[in-house]
Amino acid sequence: MPQAVSRLAGNARLRAALDAEDARLLAWIAELSPPERDGTRVADGVAEMIAVELNISPQDALAKLLLAQEMVNRLPATVAALAAGDIDATRAATLTQQTTVLPDDTARWVEQRVLERGPRADHSRFRNAIRYHVTRSDPDAAERRRQKAQQERDVKTIDLPDGMAQLNITLDAAEAITAFNQIDALAKQRTTTDRSLRQCRADVFMDLILGKNIRRTALTTNVTVPVTTLAGLTDTPGELSGYGPITAEHARELAQHTTWRRILTDPAGHVLEVSRSRFAPPSLKRHIHLRDRTCRQPGCTQPAERTEIDHTQRHTDNGPTSHTNLAAFCKPHNLLKERTTWKVTQPTPGTLTFTTPTGKTITTHPTPYPLE
Numbered sequence: 001m002p003q004a005v006s007r008l009a010g011n012a013r014l015r016a017a018l019d020a021e022d023a024r025l026l027a028w029i030a031e032l033s034p035p036e037r038d039g040t041r042v043a044d045g046v047a048e049m050i051a052v053e054l055n056i057s058p059q060d061a062l063a064k065l066l067l068a069q070e071m072v073n074r075l076p077a078t079v080a081a082l083a084a085g086d087i088d089a090t091r092a093a094t095l096t097q098q099t100t101v102l103p104d105d106t107a108r109w110v111e112q113r114v115l116e117r118g119p120r121a122d123h124s125r126f127r128n129a130i131r132y133h134v135t136r137s138d139p140d141a142a143e144r145r146r147q148k149a150q151q152e153r154d155v156k157t158i159d160l161p162d163g164m165a166q167l168n169i170t171l172d173a174a175e176a177i178t179a180f181n182q183i184d185a186l187a188k189q190r191t192t193t194d195r196s197l198r199q200c201r202a203d204v205f206m207d208l209i210l211g212k213n214i215r216r217t218a219l220t221t222n223v224t225v226p227v228t229t230l231a232g233l234t235d236t237p238g239e240l241s242g243y244g245p246i247t248a249e250h251a252r253e254l255a256q257h258t259t260w261r262r263i264l265t266d267p268a269g270h271v272l273e274v275s276r277s278r279f280a281p282p283s284l285k286r287h288i289h290l291r292d293r294t295c296r297q298p299g300c301t302q303p304a305e306r307t308e309i310d311h312t313q314r315h316t317d318n319g320p321t322s323h324t325n326l327a328a329f330c331k332p333h334n335l336l337k338e339r340t341t342w343k344v345t346q347p348t349p350g351t352l353t354f355t356t357p358t359g360k361t362i363t364t365h366p367t368p369y370p371l372e
Contacts, residue, residue: 002360012088015089016084016085017082020082023068024068025068026064026065027068029065030065031069041069048061050065067093074096075108077112079092086118087126091126094130095111098127098130102138106138109133110137113133114126114130122298122300122301131245132245135237135246136235136236139249143248153170153172173240174243174246174250176243177221177240180242181221182216183204184201186200186204187201189217190204220286222240222241223239223241223246223255224238224239224241224369225239225252226238230255235247236248238251239251240254241303242305288304288326289304291323291366292350293367296327296352297329297330297333300330302330304328307330309327309328312326312346323349342354350365
């Protein structure tokens with residue numbers, strides 16, 4: 001198995017190098033095919049030519065051309081990182097697309113800040129890093145984009161097969177997170193062997209819409225904001241748990257209607273220090289949630305508030321119930337140690353070292369909070 005996993009990783013790097021070559025070829029084709037009329041970015045017929053060669057639609061071919069053109073011309077370091085296998089095509093595309101709203105020099109500043117810390121453990125963390133630096137690069141412009149986007153909030157239906165349909169609701173991020181957390185908390189009280197959590201969420205939503213008398217659950221939505229931002233001295237972005245970076249003005253708006261809890265961090269931005277009881281008290285659970293921010297399994301992005309607090313060294317093996325031996329894991333990953341040969345240790349508070357079934361070790365740290 002170790003050889004197969006290693007080969008898989010090698011294939012990913014090779015695939016990234018080929019994707020970088022494709023981007024350069026597409027950008028070259030676009031450069032050789034300048035637009036011949038207003039309102040277009042490449043000559044007529046070029047996208048159709050590529051579509052025939054790649055067996056894709058002309059629309060997809062045009063999207064590939066424009067993305068490659070943007071990436072190669074504006075973000076050379078992103079293309080280089082892709083060619084080296086340091087990031088994959090999805091990360092490269094996300095970095096390119098989220099910086100299109102910025103001038104060239106600012107886009108390259110964001111590119112440098114994001115790439116200097118590597119690919120992160122998963123796409124979600126990489127995307128949040130981009131969003132943070134895009135927001136930080138021009139806070140006023142980011143806030144204007146947010147206010148404009150708020151005007152687009154809406155509710156739509158999407159037809160699905162088999163007599164089903166999907167309700168698509170676009171809300172302010174804090175409203176959406178609060179709504180989901182409320183539905184999820186109520187649904188967890190209803191799950192049975194015959195009804196899954198997903199089904200219960202849908203049922204709870206309809207009960208709320210129909211005005212049925214439901215006892216609401218007390219909720220906590222964490223918004224982290226530097227005190228200098230709160231005081232209006234800086235415009236460093238805040239963070240909405242379960243969503244990611246938000247503009248300073250958005251964080252200040254949310255702060256007007258919240259109960260404050262002071263969180264102390266060390267000079268690196270990590271949350272600082274609690275009993276040997278079997279279950280973590282509420283204050284210790286909050287500490288772990290705020291420190292870990294997401295499920296600690298590498299690649300998992302489940303917000304910490306929706307996870308369980310797990311003893312790294314089992315309580316039955318004299319593991320203490322303290323911040324030095326606890327971490328946030330979603331239910332499936334909490335059970336992973338019991339069901340597989342994955343192993344986890346916590347050499348220092350918040351630092352987790354995972355050993356995979358193939359013997360590879362991965363050390364992870366909680367993502368530090370912004371210091372500026």
